[in-house]
Amino acid sequence: xxxxxxxxxxxxxxxxTAASLPAPGETVTGATLARHPGGKGANQALAARRLGADVxxxxxxxxxxxxxxxxxxxxxxxxDLEQCxxxxxxxxxxxxxxxxAGGENxxxxxxxxxxxxxxxxxxxxxxxxxxxxxxxPLETVAAAxxxxxxxxxxxxxxxxxxxxxxxxxxxxxxxNETEAAFYGPALHDLPGLVAVTWGxxxxxxFQGGRQLAAAAPPPVxxxxxxxxxxxxxxxxxxxxxxxxxxxxxxxxxxxxxxLAATRPGxxxxxxxxxxxxxxxxxxx
Numbered sequence: 582x583x584x585x586x587x588x589x590x591x592x593x594x595x596x597x598t599a600a601s602l603p604a605p606g607e608t609v610t611g612a613t614l615a616r617h618p619g620g621k622g623a624n625q626a627l628a629a630r631r632l633g634a635d636v637x638x639x640x641x642x643x644x645x646x647x648x649x650x651x652x653x654x655x656x657x658x659x660x661d662l663e664q665c666x667x668x669x670x671x672x673x674x675x676x677x678x679x680x681x682a683g684g685e686n687x688x689x690x691x692x693x694x695x696x697x698x699x700x701x702x703x704x705x706x707x708x709x710x711x712x713x714x715x716x717x718p719l720e721t722v723a724a725a726x727x728x729x730x731x732x733x734x735x736x737x738x739x740x741x742x743x744x745x746x747x748x749x750x751x752x753x754x755x756x757n758e759t760e761a762a763f764y765g766p767a768l769h770d771l772p773g774l775v776a777v778t779w780g781x782x783x784x785x786x787f788q789g790g791r792q793l794a795a796a797a798p799p800p801v802x803x804x805x806x807x808x809x810x811x812x813x814x815x816x817x818x819x820x821x822x823x824x825x826x827x828x829x830x831x832x833x834x835x836x837x838x839x840l841a842a843t844r845p846g847x848x849x850x851x852x853x854x855x856x857x858x859x860x861x862x863x864x865x
Contacts, residue, residue, distance in 0.1 A: 640666075783798055
């Protein structure tokens with residue numbers, strides 16, 4: 582079983598689903614509201630766990646009533662939360678998510694304790710592989726990457742100017758089209774692998790600007806894209822740690838992401854290993 586440490590964010594998501602997303606200044610009514618555990622760090626930890634990895638989450642939550650709810654699925658499914666600490670001075674992170682009928686979403690995040698996760702809270706190097714995103718202070722991400730001795734995956738979301746040394750250390754960088762445009766061609770000058778996701782069109786894997794593989798997701802009826810990118814990240818890291826070839830790993834990740842889009846919520850939508858393998862088998 583692959584060992585993965587995820588250092589990242591924990592949020593509680595408040596999801597309003599409506600027929601359409603509001604334009605600036607517009608009010609859309611008739612929505613339904615749900616609450617789901619979320620945060621890119623927590624989502625990717627649970628995604629990797631459901632796909633068979635042994636996962637630890639290093640994170641911070643607030644000393645409030647939202648923390649237990651935000652960590653509930655992780656605890657129930659065996660993610661190691663020993664290094665998930667409580668911040669007495671900050672609130673648990675919250676994401677406000679609007680979802681349209683076709684699955685498109687808009688997200689506003691109030692990071693709370695995630696923003697207070699400073700480098701001094703990193704008590705030990707990551708055990709096994711490391712996955713980080715950019716919903717923590719950038720100096721914390723850079724410090725975590727510098728301490729890592731194993732495989733390092735950086736999901737550059739949301740896009741931000743991370744230290745060049747951290748980017749160069751990554752064995753795998755994952756970005757969507759918008760994030761890829763933010764970093765520009767310099768992304769392909771880095772030594773590691775770069776996975777670029779293209780939504781319903783799938784994803785490509787590059788190194789040194791050369792495309793190594795491409796994969797398309799299976800056709801699905803999208804309900805909510807929240808968490809699909811995190812499912813992709815968790816799945817791609819698990820696949821690489823298992824030694825899957827580039828094309829197979831990318832197909833595995835695209836399938837996990839597509840399945841996550843078929844159900845509402847971030848963590849509740851994340852697929853199991855059996856679901857991903859069954860979908861891949863059907864597609865053959």
